[in-house]
Amino acid sequence: MYKGIGASPGIAVGKVLLFKKEDIVIESGAVDDVEKEQNRFHGALKKTREQIEEIKRRTLAEQQAILDAHLMILEDPELIGGVEGAIRAEKLNAEAALEKVMNMFIAIFESMENGYMKERAADIRDVGERLLMNLLGKELPNLAKLKEPVIIVAHDLTPSDTAQLDRENVLGFVTDIGGRTSHSAIMARTMEIPAVVGLKDITQHVKNGDILVFDGEEGIVLVNPEDALVREYARKREEQLQAKKELRKLINSSTISTDGRKVELGCNIGNPKDAKKADENGAEGIGLYRTEFLYMDRTSLPTEEEQLEAYKAVLEIMGKRPVIIRTLDIGGDKELPYMNLPKEMNPFLGYRAIRICLDRKEIFKTQLRALLRAGIYGNLKIMYPMISSVEEVRAANKILEEAKQELQHEGKDYASNIAVGIMVEIPAAAVISDMLAREVDFFSIGTNDLIQYTTAVDRMNEKIAHLYNPFHPALLRLIKLVIDNGHKAGIWVGMCGEAAGDKRLIPVFLGMGLDELSMGAGSILPARKQIQSLSYEEMKVVADQVLQMDTAEEIEKFVTKLCK
Template sequence: MKKGISASKGYAIGKVVVKMKTEISIEKRHIDDVIQEKERFQKALELSKSQLEKIKAKAEKEVGKDKAEVFESHIMLLDDVEFAGAVTVKIVNDHVNAESALYDIVDLYMKTFQAMEDEYMRERGADIKDVGSRILANLTGNNSSIIDMENNTVVVAHDLTPSDTAQLDKSKVIAFVTDIGGRTSHSAIMARTLEIPAVVGLNDITDSVKDGDLIIVDGVEGEVIINPDKNTLNTYKIKKENYNKEREKLKALIDVETFTKYGNRVEVFGNIGKPEDVDQVLKNGGEGIGLFRTEFLYMDRDSMPGEEEQFNAYKTVVEKMGKRPVIIRTLDIGGDKKLSYLPVPEEMNPFLGYRAIRLCLDRTDIFKVQLRALLRASVFGNLRIMFPMISSLEEFLKAKEILKECMDELTKEGKSFNKDLQTGIMVEIPAAAVNSDELAKYVDFFSIGTNDLIQYTLAADRMNEKVAYIYNPMHPAVLKLIKMTIEAAHKQGKICGMCGEMAGDENAVETLVEYGLDEFSMSASSILKAKELIMKK
């Protein structure tokens, strides 16, 4: 038995097909004819774009337009003047071959993404790597064909890129297993979209199996068993049958409002990163959006999104959700999350630095564009604004003051907005939790961001495997801060929700229900199970 990370729940029993990691050797060579080398690179870019357009079209048919959008961002990277220009400049200035220049630029981009705190953004470094690998393969003529598969195939790979997953035969693949990756890696996201089990981060699974091996994938516990004995096989056949029955049973809760067994109403919302994610939330019975991470509108581009573009994105989400609440977090960028077109100073500790509300209060020109777009979209549904990384009442009041300025501007322009719009804060800094009794007098709602609250409270970087044992959502100090925040909100007649990973943690539900948490917000795939657990408490 090998232990990894459960990326998509469920059980699968099938035959292994190993997708071997293809390494292309990069040799740095001096180039005299830089014009010819630039042309080689340009042809590889054009071929890569043509390939990705075909893959995108295939993905749209098989997994839906929203999940195929990742290839649009890949195509955009190929069209990105800054990316291609950086490679070309390196070819010309350093007189090096295109392969070497490309490798260096891709490596630089990947390191930037991997240094980010947000797990989702770190995993997006895989997008850069995927695009770079495709261009490199086209430069070297080293294109590997996609493997043939039979029914009940479990794909075992070092990693699965978006291009890999789009080209696999979805009618035959029943599970993914990879050496590397986390819950937000593309192989994991694709597995959850297809509703098939996945275990990632197994380190050396590709060295432990061979084609044709029988393998059990336990996506519940994050384990795989290679060539199991008869008793183990029978045990997992029963587990698989019971799991599938339970999953079908959960679908009955899609349109059911969530109440505890004591009759207390609890709302179960979904977290999204882009407008297309709303469909999955609704499909899984989400009663609202508890967190719209708006920073993704600012990523993978070379300029700031304008007011009209943002307005249309927010309008799309609130219209799709109808009367259901949509909590939109204002821009959480800066420090560890960098934008190529927004220079910020280098910092010794970016997690505690110039980011989120701190950046927005300083760069009101950026902040007001977003606030105006949010206000205009507020008339199309139940939109609420949430300010991130608030550490003091002064910050919240300043943000409200800027929001009022935007309201006055729109009034003068004759543009409509919801004058009774609710505004709240993300409680993710211990200072906000400790001072929640005072903050609760001024906000309309709280939403506890446990990912940062836990790491700040325990002084344990959640990305550092050396101190991972310290990062514990159920630590008494963390629970005290959560309980304190909920009680402070209720004392003022305000709602308190939670949008961090802890909200979807099955082990934490009972405690959070006991504390009186009003709203749980999580990834779409966790909603139905959370509903069931809450209704039992």
């Protein structure tokens, strides 16, 4: 038995296909024709860009942001300038110059303490490998077409490898390296392919044709187990697949507890294509549309018309169901090179989200105009992120009113009565939620940042990751405070952070009185089934019990046992 990191849930039983890539051998030597080498480099850049664009066209919407990041690497002036400089100054051939510059970038990222940034070295390595293969005129291995169902075993799978996986014939994959935040793991969860990563040397212990059995949740991998174990895991897998089929029957049903408490289940999305998946999974609305993806993978700000089309597309898919669109939330871990944002010691506490929008009003107003115009096509609601004070809400609403007046003056159609809410993700906002509730139409609790700011834990830092805890008593008390203050003021309260889809916490949130939970598309039907089996009155008692507990460990044990 081997133990790794459960990266994507599900059980896989099948034959091994060892996936090995050809070693790239770089022959370096002085070149005379510098211009020829630079032209070769730019030719490889062009071909690589075209290949990634083609992969992107065939992938799911949720994966495209990762491939967009790869395209941005190919546009990086430091990369391009570094390779050109090495060819020119050191008379290196294009391959040697590229390898030198890529290795430098990879070393920089791998040395970072931030776990998320360290994982991004894999993206640079992926792009660099593709560039080198194109320079050498070699074909990259492709997992898009397989002859039979297999389990992929590899040292690592790059994001572009994962994006091309033949979903019909890949039963799952396991790798020597990687973590839960690696892009291959994120993609596996999106594609609903079971995966275990971080097994260290699993490639050394298997060969093609071996039988592999693994659990993508527990991280347990068995090589050539006894027939009885194979049958047991195969049975569990069939049970899981049958359970998924049963869940599909709930797509068109309402999310109502056994004693009549209705909860709206929304979906978090990043672009119009994601809305289709939300619809296919029975979403009762869009609880969070992250608009920053409209601003990424480009060299300039999106126009009002471009934004209008993106918002309109989602609204038309969702029909009368509510669509909450969050205004631009950049900064922190999301950067836009063309905006020349300042480098900061503490970017998560700095110049980001609503702070940028209130400072650079022309960017904010363009987005608000597009949202107002899109509002005529469906049930749109506007949500401001990173709010910490009443003053910020009033300032944002003032710009919204200016946008309305401009559109009216120009004779353009717009929705005049759009509901406006805020994300409650800063402890200050939670503490003054009674005051903020008088200024807005709804709250949506963003647990990802609320946990981070409440516990003073950088959620990307692997050394303190164990302190980033959704069961922390302070967090749960803040959530209850926000819900109570919202309801006292007559507004509804939702949640759009990762915790909203956690089956252990859903009973607690039901008991606290949350009106809406927004999550990933794949979590909607399991959450609906769970809530339909719970009593609101009984969960109120559970929530009260949880709020009296002293430690996160005590709370986690209690709610985990409750879910079994």
